[in-house]
Amino acid sequence: MKEQLLKIQEAAKLALENAHTAAELEDARVRFLGKKGELTAVLRGMGKLSAEERPVIGQIANEVRGQIENMIETKKAAVFMEERQAKLKEETIDVTMAGRKPQMGKRHPLTTVLDEIKDIFLGMGFSIAEGPEVELDYYNFEALNIPKDHPARDTQDSFYITDNVILRSQTSSVQVRVMEQQKPPIRVIAPGRVYRSDAVDATHSPVFHQIEGLVVDKGITMADLKGTLDTFLKTLYGPEAKMRLRPHHFPFTEPSAEVDVSCFVCGGKGCRVCKGEGFIEILGAGMVHPKVLERCGIDSSVYSGFAFGMGLERVVMRRMNIDDLRLFYDNDLRFLKQF
């Protein structure tokens, strides 16, 4: 009987080795351990054994059962793993096929860059001011030290509604409104639309956007203007960006400067984008003219300030390598989807 049991154990071992699926494993279990299984059949014959043999064989039988059960458990785990592997293999897909994107829209590129610029200035303590686009001549010109018949008016051909009402030609008009409403310290930017009577072409649009900046407080210096713009440009264009101030003339600032930034394509060496100059003109700036301060009721012997203004379209065009300004206002989806 002992031989029989060991034979069963051997047979079970063999059967289990050949079992590769959960079903085959179950078959093997039934064959050896089931109610009508081989081991059960052998155990039924135990009654015929002598009293001495019975415990010995009984122990062997239990050991064999235990062995078989162990083998089944071990094999079960292996088969489970095998089957899972097979399933995973079957489930393989082509991961290079396109994903199912949720339909998302996008902000206009002008908005995207303007948002970035706003964030930079908010971080530097500037609030965002607003003013009307249909504006009194006074705010757009007179109060900015540009009286009627001033030659500077020639360079900004404006749209007029009446003799005294125009479409603002510069966001500088907001400077005056802010200074009239708020006492120093003042630290604002004023982004918005401006209008000039320019025929539409690749670099001109009768409607475009400017961002004006204004700081007024005690002890504000031209060095502060330089530091503020330097910080702004380095944040916008990266720490390598270099800034250059050139003397210029604006009626509402004195001293005035045009501000260039090192070409972000060639880094200042000179290339096609910067027309070989290494620098690109990006904004106009200066110390607020004492006459402008006084007109807004701010004592220029106590307070000083600086102002700057830049064209948004230009910044975005250079940044995103857009060569035609009309694209911004055509709103062709093939354009809008790129940003």
Add this chain to the structure above:
Amino acid sequence: MKIPMSWLNDYTDISGITPEEYNHALTMTGSKVEGIENTGDEVQKVITAKILSVEPHPDADKLKICQVDTGTETIQIVTGADNVKPGQMVPVALDGAILPGGKKIKKGKLRGAESNGMMCSYEEIGMTKEDFPDAEYGILILDENLPLGKDIREVFGLNENIVEFEITSNRPDCLSVIGLARETAVTFGRPFAVKAPTVKGSGGDINDYVSIHVQDPQICRRYSAKVVKNVKIGPSPKWMADRLRACGMRSINNLVDITNYVQLEYGQPMHAFDLNFLEGSQINVRRATDGEEMVTLDGEKRLLDSSMLVICDGKKPVAIAGVMGGENSEVKEDTHAILFESANFLGTSVRKTAQKLGLRTESSARYEKGLDPNNTEPALLRACELVEELGCGEVVDGWIDINHADDKPNRIAFDPDAINRFLGCEISRGEMVSALTALGFTISGAEAIVPSFRADVEGFADLSEEVVRIYGYDKIPSTLMRSETVSAVKTRPQKIEDQIKNLLTACGMYEIITYSFTNPNIFDKLCIPQDSSLRRVVKISNPLGEENSIMRTTSLASMMETLARNANFKAANARLFELAKIYLPVDGEPLPSEEQEVTLGMFGGCDFYDLKGVLEALLDGLNVKKYRFLPLTDAATFHPGRAAVLMIGGEKAGVLGQIHPQVCDNYGMDGEVYAAQIHFGALVAGAAEEKQYKPLPKYPAVVRDLALLADESVLAADVEEIIKKTAKNLFAGLSLFDVYQGKQVPAGKKSMAYSLTLQSEEKTLTDEDTNQTVAEILNALKKKLNIELR
């Protein structure tokens, strides 16, 4: 303003300065250099060569084959010119040569004969008839004693650097050689000197020739004049013609050229009148009378009015002051005696006159920026000096000078410490003084006396700029403001604007930005009624065109145009939005009210509920609580059965719907187009600021489906309102999952299938509780809307 560098050198010293250094340095002290061109740059690889032989071309009657000695080799050149003979010295453009205008010369074959270059005429090498008045037509024949192979630029001195400056409007003094020479000298620390012109004179007395009367000294602040007799009109010398040409002016004759030369050199416009044509030997400076006429030098008849200042003789206008002279007193070949005018007119007057006449000249461009009255005298003397130098006339002794100008110099407090505090710099007093002195200022103790040619320097800030532009903007340190901490946050509307853009892009909408002015025909295109207040607009008085002549009162037109444009570009679908300003006139106010609208637009694979869904997502995202939609049947812009009004808190907040096919036709669009217009202000007002936590439900929810049979006119919103009200605090959700009209239901009826969720905050609802609520709901629906359970 273009100036040859050699002219600057007459007043300062530019030796050893390369064009690149000059460009950078002058730009950095405020005289922006646009570029420096060398006159020789345009002519390359053109040399002197001798013609050895001239043979006829075997296959072309009009061509000749020449053998030419370039000094290093003999080359064959085919020419069509008639005036070539053996032994002549001619300019030859070799293979690879560049001629003015960028023309490139390459070797090739002409009718089968090899040609290795081109013999040039004077025009081909950029010269003019005035340079070679005796040259015959054809190839330019040179002095035969010239060495062979010499670069033609050296032969003609084509090596002049011409600087182009961009001069800002506050610096009329720099619209002159002397002004820019001064800036050059200060920039490079070089000497600067203007020698006072000397005039020998030839006796006589000007008062015997002419009398001058200024009737409007407010506008004509100074009028200085001299007379030249025995004038010999002829061409100008080459040096003068060359300089004028380098500055972009045409040489006319010696006398006229002198006036232009002095204008360039001194920045003082000059005019020469033919004395014989001044009737009554008089000059009267007065305002024109309305309707008075005059033919200007350019041959145009000009209609004058009383705002314009004119120079008249005893009877008639002979010049428009500061703008242009008259044809009637023009200096011509037979002129014998002239009167030089060197005057100072008020800038604003000249500017207005030039604008009215549409006539801007070199002269008016200078006057309108405001000139120095003290400059009339030296300019006048310089012109006379040149007359004597050129030997083209005899200067009559004496001059007439009617001077009403205020010549008190401006004095500004000079406080180096204050300047440094303002600039954030540490510039020494000495450095400031030397910069200012070089610029023509006189420092007298604590005062700076401004030179008369610098009317733009009015006060402390201007003085600071003079100091710092010479010191160097690049040497100003970069500091950050030591102002008290300012907190900066966006305002609530600014935040909501950002939120709207975030929500709409998340809903698949693309932002557009369109013009804020538009075409007056949009109202008709949008089928907006004739009496609509939207037709009251802000009009632009000088628009670029009719299509951009009014400020928009609705943003829908720009949206429709953009949708149509994208449809034309073959976009299968479009989902667009804009945060657009509209401009609504306000009675009694000079400025319109500027309001923002949120415009949505879509076409392609969408219907009304896609549009409404986006809008609902927006409203929910903004936390707008009390909104509802009411049918809109009478808006001509929209489909009468597919449009709604958005109500927020009982106020009309916008409209949405399918665009009326008529409107689509007007925009050339097929198919269904959907759009919405929402007042931004209503969204700001409706958006609840706070969100409050509501405890999560403790008891399970019960879901019941209700299949209702209603009249087809019944609105879902009304059904839902009743269900919500009746279910009271058990209401936890409702969705309409099917609407059916057709064979299965009686005519005029529709089936509406709702899924209703009920939930209590106090207990688990029993079947009984649920049944009772549902029964109450059905009762109410029956009573109020005649709705049955199906």
